[in-house]
Every structure is written in structure tokens, then in C-alpha cells.
Amino acid sequence: MLRFGRYVRAANVEDALEVLRFRKGAQVMGGGMWMRLSDRTVPCVIDLSDCGLDKIEETEDEYRIGAYVTLRDLECAADFNYRTGNVLNAAVHDIVGVQFRQLATVGGSVFGRFGFSDVICALLALDSEVELVGAGRVPLATFIDMPYELDVLTHVIVKKHDYQASYQCLRKAATDFSTINVCAARWDGTWHVAVGSRPAKARLLAGEALGVSSAEPTADEIARAVEAVRGLAYSSNMWGSERYRRHLAGALTARSIVQAARYASTEAYQAALAACTREEAIR
Incomplete structure (x- = not known):
């Protein structure tokens, strides 16, 4: 059973x-969906409900997603999803169920930096970037490898670009981890591919490290991307073996790039997917 020694409802993020x-053992509470599963006493829990972090705000150059925006709000944000290739909607709509997504928050999902996170992979x-009260704005790719420090995440920021993007995942059953x-996105003329649930933290490959440069990649380029992704470290757990994950990562990378690139012809689509079969099949 989860217990709180002290409950603080902060008036603002600085407080x-x-x-x-200054309170030993204090923790910020997001939606509390994972915290509630623990059997412990948290000496002090901090609620940010009064801090105005429950909105998605649009400026000329970016979207500012408050830490207390729920996954359901993110899923249903039509304009934001349209402008970002619909990858966040695709990433969250199978997370447990609607009731869960109406409570789980973007801030909790990102600050936790969970290896299984669909949200982090898509973002x-x-x-x-993430915005922290103490550290300020930090690129998400940098933040996920930072040590856990005493700081408060207030916003996730997604800059506006003409995104071509696609999110792909495999689950043993609907609502499972x-x-x-895998998420592939092309913006500013460069392809970016994130791979998560390795089951370690998500990793990002882009530019020369990925081996894809053209707006409509050839089968050879996609084969190089598949090889680069399969070169990442993978491991085994109850959801899949290291070998199985490595193979799937390559296949989903090819599929996500193909879908994001918006190929005009069936022949190009099939040639690109053929890149997945160039490695030895799983025995």
C-alpha cells in the first residue's frame, strides 16, 4: 500500500x-499511476495541480505541453497531432485503457525515463526539449541520459517543423507494454529514428549514423538504416528475447521510414520493405 507522510499542494513551480x-525524500506526483503500485511510504509528496501545467499551448514556433497534460489529452489534441505526423496519438492510444490515460501525465511519463515508454520514443x-525549473530547457535526447536530480519538469516542448513521421510498435496483446x-521522423532535411523498449532507454539515430539522406529513401538506404538500428544494444526480458527485439527493430524501422516518406508507388514501397529480409531470418 502506498502511503504519504506529508502532502503539499504547491502554489507555483518555484515553491x-x-x-x-529541502524536504528529505520529497517527490513530485504526476498522475501517480506507477507510484500507486508500490508498497512504501513517501515522506512528502508534491502536487502541482495548481501550477497551470495542464494545457497544450501553441506559439509561433513550438508547442508547449504542460507536465500535467494527460495522455488522453495528448491523444486527442487534433492540431498538435496533425502537425507532428500523428505519432503521439499512435504512441499512446494503446496504453492500458482510456481510464488510465485520463490520469497518467506527460510529465510523469517523460521524467520517469522508463525504458518501455512509448511517449519518449515518439517525442x-x-x-x-524539456523545461525544468532549475536546469532550464534541455534537449530530450540529453535529458534521458541525465542523472535523476532534484528538479521539477514543467513542460515538454516540441518545435514546429514540416514533419514526415510514423510511429510503429509491436505488443503481444492490446494494452500490453x-x-x-520505433519512431521515424524527417524534419529540416534529416531523418531521425528513435528505438525504445530495447528494453533499456530509447536511443536516437540521425544523419550519417542512420545512413538515410533522401526524402524518399531507396531500398539500399533503408537497408543501411536497418543495419544501424540492429547495431544498438538489446537485451531479453519476459516480453521478448534480445535476438527477437533486434530483428523486430529493423523491420519496424523499415516500415516507419516507408510510411513517413509517403512513397508514391507500390513498387517503391515493396522495394523498401524488401530491405528487411536481407539479414538472416530468425530461427
Whole structure:
């Protein structure tokens, strides 16, 4: 059973950071969907409900997603999803169920930096940053490898581009954790591919490291992307073996690039997918 020693409803994010840093064992509570599964006492829990972080705000250059925006709000944000290739809608719509997504928050999903996170994988392929009260704005790709420090995440920021993007994942059953997830996005003339549920934290490959440069990649380019993705580290758990994940990551990479590139012909689509079969099949 989860218990709280003290409950603080912060008036603003600066007060929340002060409590977090000066009360030993204090934690910020997002939606609490994973926290509630633990059997422990949290000495002090900080609620940010009064801090105005429950909106998706649009400026001329970016979308600012408040930390208390729920996954359901993110799923249903029509304009935001349209402008970002619909990858966040695709990433979250199979997470447990609607009731869960109406409580789970974007801030909790991102700050936790969970290896299985569909949300982080989708955001990582976009031009994304996080905004922290203490550290300020940090690229998401940098943030996920930072140590857990006493700071408060207030926003996830997605910069506006003409995105071509696609999110792909494989689950053993609907609402289950992803066995592997992949998001491909092209913006500013460069392809970006994020791979998560390895089951370690998501990793991003882009530019020369990915081996894809053209707007409509050839089968050879996609074969290089598949090889680069399969070169990442994978491991085994109850959702899949290291070998299985490595193979799936390549196949989903090819599929996501093909769909994001919006190929005009069936022949080009089939030639690109053929790149997946160039490696030895799983025995």
C-alpha cells in the first residue's frame, strides 16, 4: 500500500522546487499511476495541480505541453497531432485503457525515463526539449541520459517543423507494454529514428549514423538504416528475447521510414520493405 507522510499542494513551480530540495525524500506526483503500485511510504509528496501545467499551448514556433497534460489529452489534441505526423496519438492510444490515460501525465511519463515508454520514443524522433525549473530547457535526447536530480519538469516542448513521421510498435496483446517501439521522423532535411523498449532507454539515430539522406529513401538506404538500428544494444526480458527485439527493430524501422516518406508507388514501397529480409531470418 502506498502511503504519504506529508502532502503539499504547491502554489507555483518555484515553491514546489523549494520543497523538493529541502524536504528529505520529497517527490513530485504526476498522475501517480506507477507510484500507486508500490508498497512504501513517501515522506512528502508534491502536487502541482495548481501550477497551470495542464494545457497544450501553441506559439509561433513550438508547442508547449504542460507536465500535467494527460495522455488522453495528448491523444486527442487534433492540431498538435496533425502537425507532428500523428505519432503521439499512435504512441499512446494503446496504453492500458482510456481510464488510465485520463490520469497518467506527460510529465510523469517523460521524467520517469522508463525504458518501455512509448511517449519518449515518439517525442525523441521529433525536435523536442524539456523545461525544468532549475536546469532550464534541455534537449530530450540529453535529458534521458541525465542523472535523476532534484528538479521539477514543467513542460515538454516540441518545435514546429514540416514533419514526415510514423510511429510503429509491436505488443503481444492490446494494452500490453511494447516489445519494441520505433519512431521515424524527417524534419529540416534529416531523418531521425528513435528505438525504445530495447528494453533499456530509447536511443536516437540521425544523419550519417542512420545512413538515410533522401526524402524518399531507396531500398539500399533503408537497408543501411536497418543495419544501424540492429547495431544498438538489446537485451531479453519476459516480453521478448534480445535476438527477437533486434530483428523486430529493423523491420519496424523499415516500415516507419516507408510510411513517413509517403512513397508514391507500390513498387517503391515493396522495394523498401524488401530491405528487411536481407539479414538472416530468425530461427
